[in-house]
Amino acid sequence: ARPVVAPARATPGVPGRSPRSPRSPESPESPESPESPESPLPVGPGAPFGSYQSEIYLAGMTAGITPIFTTNLSDLEAAAAEVLSEAARRHLLAWAGGAAAVRANARALSAWRIVPRMFVDRAERDLGTTVLGVTMPAPVILGPVGGQTEAHPAGEIASARAAAGLGLTYVHSSRASTSLEEVAVAALTGQRWFGLDWPDRGGPDPVLLTRARVSGCTHLVISPPQPGQGWEALAAIRRAWDGPIVLGGIQDVRDARRAVHRGLDGIVVSNERGRRGPAAAGTITALPRIADAVGGKLAVLFGSGVRTGTDTYRALALGAEAVVIGRPYVHGLALGGEAGVRHMLRTLLAELEITLAIAGVGHHRDLSPSALVRD
Numbered sequence: 001a002r003p004v005v006a007p008a009r010a011t012p013g014v015p016g017r018s019p020r021s022p023r024s025p026e027s028p029e030s031p032e033s034p035e036s037p038e039s040p041l042p043v044g045p046g047a048p049f050g051s052y053q054s055e056i057y058l059a060g061m062t063a064g065i066t067p068i069f070t071t072n073l074s075d076l077e078a079a080a081a082e083v084l085s086e087a088a089r090r091h092l093l094a095w096a097g098g099a100a101a102v103r104a105n106a107r108a109l110s111a112w113r114i115v116p117r118m119f120v121d122r123a124e125r126d127l128g129t130t131v132l133g134v135t136m137p138a139p140v141i142l143g144p145v146g147g148q149t150e151a152h153p154a155g156e157i158a159s160a161r162a163a164a165g166l167g168l169t170y171v172h173s174s175r176a177s178t179s180l181e182e183v184a185v186a187a188l189t190g191q192r193w194f195g196l197d198w199p200d201r202g203g204p205d206p207v208l209l210t211r212a213r214v215s216g217c218t219h220l221v222i223s224p225p226q227p228g229q230g231w232e233a234l235a236a237i238r239r240a241w242d243g244p245i246v247l248g249g250i251q252d253v254r255d256a257r258r259a260v261h262r263g264l265d266g267i268v269v270s271n272e273r274g275r276r277g278p279a280a281a282g283t284i285t286a287l288p289r290i291a292d293a294v295g296g297k298l299a300v301l302f303g304s305g306v307r308t309g310t311d312t313y314r315a316l317a318l319g320a321e322a323v324v325i326g327r328p329y330v331h332g333l334a335l336g337g338e339a340g341v342r343h344m345l346r347t348l349l350a351e352l353e354i355t356l357a358i359a360g361v362g363h364h365r366d367l368s369p370s371a372l373v374r375d
């Protein structure tokens with residue numbers, strides 16, 4: 001069987017490293033090649049997510065087409081490490097020494113176990129949802145990640161196109177390696193939000209926010225203030241942005257309540273890539289209490305360490321309306337450009353749908369913490 005798309009690319013500038021399996025002569029020129037025979041079956045908004053496994057099986061059986069890379073998302077980071085340069089690995093795999101926080105997140109998530117149900121007839125499953133007025137085919141958002149051309153030459157354009165193709169929302173980072181306008185043109189039909197760093201005293205750059213607006217970003221996702229930065233900038237952000245505003249980095253019930261009082265429309269429960277020092281507990285530990293305290297008053301999203309469909313299920317059961325993923329789609333990008341991001345997303349969504357089926361749940365809005373037990 002030949003691979004669907006050749007592995008992303010060689011690892012430039014790293015002596016002694018070579019891509020895992022070199023591109024064969026009959027492989028397409030680039031992962032973005034329109035001819036790349038990704039699957040004989042239809043893909044796109046409306047394709048049932050849970051059928052991806054049987055699609056992969058059929059494509060292999062009937063056409064000799066194998067998936068672009070592993071469907072075991074827990075192995076994705078290691079696979080991406082194989083094709084990335086040393087510099088890219090440092091930037092994309094362990095962010096600013098946050099490895100301890102990453103491990104704590106993974107440990108805390110995996111401690112929650114799924115409770116399988118029997119005697120529940122659930123033929124119909126629906127992953128669709130609406131978050132802050134945006135209709136989504138699944139509760140999964142691609143979070144802001146800057147500098148994505150380091151993972152793959154097609155960078156943010158590939159990620160935004162893969163998201164748009166599946167109808168998922170993509171958050172464009174203000175530190176992206178590709179401009180807002182280029183991404184808008186490349187992924188015109190996609191839902192796009194804008195990820196902004198907390199501004200300095202001078203307030204947000206009005207030109208940047210206007211460009212985000214004009215290029216089609218509807219919502220703002222802001223990183224939390226750093227030590228020494230006050231809340232004053234929030235009023236200026238409000239004045240400069242008339243759409244919904246989501247604040248990231250929330251880990252504490254009191255901060256979540258403060259976000260409600262300050263009129264924010266949503267929060268992301270996340271640990272800021274561990275930049276605030278190693279977390280004592282994984283971020284998921286804080287989610288149930290925060291969701292209890294402020295759920296219904298603003299949108300509660302979860303965005304730290306989600307790697308699989310099972311992790312997504314865990315976060316939804318513990319009170320998140322949707323999850324925000326970062327590194328996993330960048331690993332998919334490194335391994336196969338746009339097709340790699342699409343494969344990663346479809347694998348995660350298939351897994352989520354199958355996990356819901358195992359748990360006997362038709363829609364994730366019916367999930368509650370009782371759908372999990374703790375080790």
Ligand SMILES: Cc1cc2nc3c(=O)[nH]c(=O)nc-3n(C[C@H](O)[C@H](O)[C@H](O)COP(=O)(O)O)c2cc1C
Nearest residue numbers: 091092143144145146173175303304305325326327
């Ligand atoms: C290489 C890299 C760059 C990132 N750049 C940004 C950024 O520009 N703005 C932002 O708000 N978050 C940024 N993030 C944070 C992600 O959006 C996400 O919150 C974080 O990676 C945690 O999610 P994950 O565990 O799924 O990766 C970045 C993360 C990584 C790994």
